[in-house]
Amino acid sequence: MDWNAEPIAAAEPLSWADLERRLPPCSESELQLQRVEGPTNAQARLRLFGRPESEVRVTLYRDHHAWCPYCQKVWLWLEEKRIPYRIRKVTMFCYGEKERWFKQLVPSGMLPALELDGHLITESDLILQALEESFGPLGEGLQDPDVFALRQLERRLFRAWCQWLCYCEGEGTHTAPAEQHFIRMAGLVEEALEATSGPFFRPNFGTADVIFVPYLERMNASLAYYKGYGLRTQHPAIDRWFAALEQRSTYLGTQSDVHTHAHDLPPQMGCCLASGSDDQQRVARGIDQGPWPVEHPAVVETRQAPPAGAALEALARMLRHRRRLLQVNPEGERRSQAAGEALDQALRCALTNLLRQPSSPLLAPPEGMAAGLRYWRDRISVPRDMGLHAARLMRSALESTAALAGDQQGPPLPVQHRRDQNPEPFVQAA
Numbered sequence: 001m002d003w004n005a006e007p008i009a010a011a012e013p014l015s016w017a018d019l020e021r022r023l024p025p026c027s028e029s030e031l032q033l034q035r036v037e038g039p040t041n042a043q044a045r046l047r048l049f050g051r052p053e054s055e056v057r058v059t060l061y062r063d064h065h066a067w068c069p070y071c072q073k074v075w076l077w078l079e080e081k082r083i084p085y086r087i088r089k090v091t092m093f094c095y096g097e098k099e100r101w102f103k104q105l106v107p108s109g110m111l112p113a114l115e116l117d118g119h120l121i122t123e124s125d126l127i128l129q130a131l132e133e134s135f136g137p138l139g140e141g142l143q144d145p146d147v148f149a150l151r152q153l154e155r156r157l158f159r160a161w162c163q164w165l166c167y168c169e170g171e172g173t174h175t176a177p178a179e180q181h182f183i184r185m186a187g188l189v190e191e192a193l194e195a196t197s198g199p200f201f202r203p204n205f206g207t208a209d210v211i212f213v214p215y216l217e218r219m220n221a222s223l224a225y226y227k228g229y230g231l232r233t234q235h236p237a238i239d240r241w242f243a244a245l246e247q248r249s250t251y252l253g254t255q256s257d258v259h260t261h262a263h264d265l266p267p268q269m270g271c272c273l274a275s276g277s278d279d280q281q282r283v284a285r286g287i288d289q290g291p292w293p294v295e296h297p298a299v300v301e302t303r304q305a306p307p308a309g310a311a312l313e314a315l316a317r318m319l320r321h322r323r324r325l326l327q328v329n330p331e332g333e334r335r336s337q338a339a340g341e342a343l344d345q346a347l348r349c350a351l352t353n354l355l356r357q358p359s360s361p362l363l364a365p366p367e368g369m370a371a372g373l374r375y376w377r378d379r380i381s382v383p384r385d386m387g388l389h390a391a392r393l394m395r396s397a398l399e400s401t402a403a404l405a406g407d408q409q410g411p412p413l414p415v416q417h418r419r420d421q422n423p424e425p426f427v428q429a430a
């Protein structure tokens with residue numbers, strides 16, 4: 001598929017049909033094949049790695065949101081080992097109603113769960129253990145003494161992060177012990193990384209790296225947003241490790257971004273406390289309102305250059321769900337038919353602006369549509385909706401279009417739950 005778009009200069013927002021025509025032609029069955037056999041992606045329901053479907057022995061139950069850290073661990077392991085598997089997606093409590101069929105299978109509702117040859121297993125480490133027994137370890141296995149020591153270090157770092165993120169509010173000396181303790185633990189992680197000749201925790205990429213991925217990614221995001229602390233800037237060995245991960249298409253398919261983590265963590269963690277310093281507030285404002293990528297040393301979310309097809313990826317994902325996107329937005333047809341039509345036009349303006357030549361002027365949306373555009377800007381979820389670079393471009397197009405209509409913000413993102421991100425309407429549409 002050719003994902004290189006010719007930038008356009010348009011005086012009017014493109015129609016939905018014209019926007020569709022900008023995408024490379026791709027039938028539904030080609031799209032399905034891409035999901036099943038192409039690079040790691042959050043949309044697939046089946047992954048075969050060139051094997052026949054009759055060889056599938058594994059079903060992974062993971063969240064619709066592609067956010068759960070323990071699911072990411074198992075997901076990445078299966079992708080790295082290229083084990084054929086099915087995926088069944090489940091709603092996490094904070095996004096909406098847990099599916100009844102899943103509660104019958106796993107009464108606690110906890111994710112991930114995995115079926116291997118018909119046996120159900122819960123708890124991510126037990127799942128990895130069972131997968132290792134059936135398919136062999138990924139590099140050195142969970143019980144290898146070096147990997148075991150690294151797993152313990154990961155838990156110590158995790159506890160230090162929770163202590164700083166969730167119990168230490170405000171600038172000042174009383175937060176210093178938690179911050180210092182975290183920095184000491186991150187220093188130990190750096191020493192472990194520096195003990196090998198390459199960028200990974202062991203001489204070759206393996207289990208230990210997979211174990212560290214979910215929370216180092218969430219630490220990097222949340223400490224930037226809530227504390228103004230740059231994990232990747234302050235700890236170069238951790239940055240090198242992330243940069244090496246970003247060379248792997250498996251990791252790129254599961255990778256989230258700072259905005260998504262910053263706003264999905266509070267309901268999961270109970271709360272995340274901001275330090276409130278000027279610098280922290282500046283970083284948080286940049287992550288929320290752009291411009292993206294955020295120019296601040298605390299915010300390093302990738303070392304990868306944007307891929308050529310990122311704008312078309314964003315367009316394809318928005319077009320696929322455009323009817324539901326318009327329906328769930330409180331600034332549109334829920335208000336009145338006229339507001340619905342104006343919001344439709346505003347979204348087409350933003351999508352046309354997404355594709356425009358840098359030199360051509362931005363198209364302005366109808367009056368009063370700033371909050372509606374920012375509603376979507378704030379709710380792009382990575383990697384569920386699109387990849388990190390596509391999301392940056394889409395947020396930028398929504399924000400620059402909204403800015404022409406005023407500075408009204410959408411409703412603030414809730415911190416106790418994320419039912420505003422309930423996957424149900426989108427699942428029904430699919």
Ligand SMILES: N[C@@H](CCC(=O)N[C@@H](CS)C(=O)NCC(=O)O)C(=O)O
Pocket residue numbers: 068069070091092093094109110111112122123124125
């Ligand atoms: N110790 C478990 C922890 C799993 C866990 O905490 N899962 C959370 C999501 S991150 C969950 O399923 N919570 C229920 C929900 O949010 O619906 C494991 O390693 O698998």
